[in-house]
Amino acid sequence: MKTCLVVDDSKVIRKVARHILETLSFEVAEAEDGQQALTHCEATPPDVVLLDWNMPVMTGMEFLQALGQSNVIVRRPKVVFCTTENGIAHIKAAIEAGADEYVMKPFDRDTLASKLQIVGLA
Ligand SMILES: [Mg+2]
Numbered sequence: 260m261k262t263c264l265v266v267d268d269s270k271v272i273r274k275v276a277r278h279i280l281e282t283l284s285f286e287v288a289e290a291e292d293g294q295q296a297l298t299h300c301e302a303t304p305p306d307v308v309l310l311d312w313n314m315p316v317m318t319g320m321e322f323l324q325a326l327g328q329s330n331v332i333v334r335r336p337k338v339v340f341c342t343t344e345n346g347i348a349h350i351k352a353a354i355e356a357g358a359d360e361y362v363m364k365p366f367d368r369d370t371l372a373s374k375l376q377i378v379g380l381a
Pocket residue numbers: 267268269311312313314
């Protein structure tokens with residue numbers, strides 16, 4: 260089964276994303292911030308990370324940088340970065356920091372499925 264780590268400080272968004280991903284046959288894990296996500300990726304790297312930008316403790320951008328620098332992670336997950344209309348300026352920075360794709364919030368099942376297909380996971 261393909262695995263996805265949903266990283267978002269919003270419980271509601273994690274719940275919605277989990278539901279969509281489970282209908283796409285993903286096994287889903289959740290993290291509330293970048294630090295939790297990094298710890299998870301070091302222990303059990305998922306196939307893909309769905310990554311929020313604004314989070315306490317460690318932001319999405321800080322997570323991307325830490326992921327890039329980590330020598331503990333043996334298999335780097337694909338990263339689909341989530342942003343909003345207001346955060347569109349962040350997309351270039353996220354891609355430069357190692358994100359593979361991005362998705363605009365709020366996303367629906369078809370949009371997320373197509374993004375996962377682009378990174379080779381659908
Ligand atoms: Mg957030």
